[in-house]
Amino acid sequence: MTSGMIHVDYKLPKEIEMLLRRLSGHGYEAYVVGGAVRDILIGKTPEDYDVTTSALPEEVIAVFGEKYCHPTGIAHGTVTVVSEGVPVEVTTFRIDGDYMDSRHPDHVSFTRSLEEDVKRRDFTINALALSSDGTVIDYCRGVEDLRKRLLRTVGDPKQRFSEDALRILRGLRFAAEHGFKIEKETSAMMIRKKDSLSDLSVERIWKEFSKLICGTYCASVLRRYFEIFTVFLPEIAPMRGFEQHNPHHIYDVWEHTLAAMTYVPATVTLRAAVLFHDIGKPQCFELGEDGVGHFRGHPKVSAVMADAILRRLKADNDTRETVVLLVKAHDVPLEPVMKSVRRRLAQYGEERVRLLLEVKRADISAHSARSAYRISELSRFETLLDQAIKEQLCFSYSSMDINGKDLIGLGIPPGVRLGSIKKQLLNEIIEGTLKNEKTSLLQRAEAIWKDSQ
Ligand code: ATP
Numbered sequence: 001m002t003s004g005m006i007h008v009d010y011k012l013p014k015e016i017e018m019l020l021r022r023l024s025g026h027g028y029e030a031y032v033v034g035g036a037v038r039d040i041l042i043g044k045t046p047e048d049y050d051v052t053t054s055a056l057p058e059e060v061i062a063v064f065g066e067k068y069c070h071p072t073g074i075a076h077g078t079v080t081v082v083s084e085g086v087p088v089e090v091t092t093f094r095i096d097g098d099y100m101d102s103r104h105p106d107h108v109s110f111t112r113s114l115e116e117d118v119k120r121r122d123f124t125i126n127a128l129a130l131s132s133d134g135t136v137i138d139y140c141r142g143v144e145d146l147r148k149r150l151l152r153t154v155g156d157p158k159q160r161f162s163e164d165a166l167r168i169l170r171g172l173r174f175a176a177e178h179g180f181k182i183e184k185e186t187s188a189m190m191i192r193k194k195d196s197l198s199d200l201s202v203e204r205i206w207k208e209f210s211k212l213i214c215g216t217y218c219a220s221v222l223r224r225y226f227e228i229f230t231v232f233l234p235e236i237a238p239m240r241g242f243e244q245h246n247p248h249h250i251y252d253v254w255e256h257t258l259a260a261m262t263y264v265p266a267t268v269t270l271r272a273a274v275l276f277h278d279i280g281k282p283q284c285f286e287l288g289e290d291g292v293g294h295f296r297g298h299p300k301v302s303a304v305m306a307d308a309i310l311r312r313l314k315a316d317n318d319t320r321e322t323v324v325l326l327v328k329a330h331d332v333p334l335e336p337v338m339k340s341v342r343r344r345l346a347q348y349g350e351e352r353v354r355l356l357l358e359v360k361r362a363d364i365s366a367h368s369a370r371s372a373y374r375i376s377e378l379s380r381f382e383t384l385l386d387q388a389i390k391e392q393l394c395f396s397y398s399s400m401d402i403n404g405k406d407l408i409g410l411g412i413p414p415g416v417r418l419g420s421i422k423k424q425l426l427n428e429i430i431e432g433t434l435k436n437e438k439t440s441l442l443q444r445a446e447a448i449w450k451d452s453q
């Protein structure tokens, strides 16, 4: 089959250009391939560049020298070459063998044909190669699909998704990131093969899913392909269509969640927190005699569920802990008064208070217009928060103007009592009834200590 060829005017990074030229100087073919070419053609700067070559791994090592080569994935033909001080993955053209378990080819074999290499790739838009002179080599009509913003498997979708079910999730991830439409047969097959996602390792699922939820178009993908996501997130199933019977809400639980997703900044922590913030609502529903729905205790129930989900998907501890906290706290009031700002800072720390503000803002923005005044309250809270940080107001032991030794100096013996006096002092500082200044703190400590004698 002949390939389509177009030209792009794009300056490759020096280390990539040198690497391609060096390989071709030794008589091998070498191209940038995959995501980087796709990104260049849609005007996005690639985050990393993968290089594919006709040279066998040992030939790559012979060209660049052992000192500059790391056999990072040699069994799959990948050598990491340090070019101009930058590590670049260079992979030999290859054909994947049969897939026995819808996730790993049981063997790979090398080939000298670029065409064969690109045919093993997942989507036509990821099957493009770019040479150092700017020629795009296109065996699968990827350029045309990219122009139409269409995601289509290379070859028969049934076969390609059976070989590796992760491609279903990768496809949805690309749609969520770039707003690609999914070609009809590819889309239908994603849904038909959805259950094979349970054959994948949770690590691979989470890696793709966490990128997917950060996509600009994640809400429409989550809506359109809902049943695919229920395969590894069965907990979301009751959310769809769950009416809230509450004047503050115009959406069911799922649509409210999707709306809120679009309002929150695109980080994994924030997006996951918003995705799960109301996941426990269906379980907590009670219809009052007045016909109004209530969901008492849902933040806690949702937090327990989020914790279980993120453990199951093996998300890293830091992400999980922050998400769980944000879900649990999403309904706590953030009153726009300094005392409340200091309390929340003492309770959660600055970073998490700022994240909580984002979650609450997104949540409230996805309520009915009746809740709009609460958004301006959050802005006022944020202004006070900035002020508290700027003035370095005290909200933790470490920023108190005295320490344990000062208290011992007053004759208070080290131990539980000393700890509780310190806690009381901090509380009074936070409440604004005590100045964070050494003399006042010592006087107050002495008074508390004497009172308790
Ligand atoms: P990103 O921009 O997120 O890195 P990407 O398409 O570059 O997206 P990578 O995981 O870096 O994704 O993969 C590089 C290339 O390898 C892809 O563009 C595609 O050609 C091929 N590829 C990756 N994973 C698969 C897969 N599961 N099946 C077939 N081809 C794949």
Ligand code: MG
Binding pocket: 034, 035, 036, 048, 050
């Ligand atoms: Mg990539």
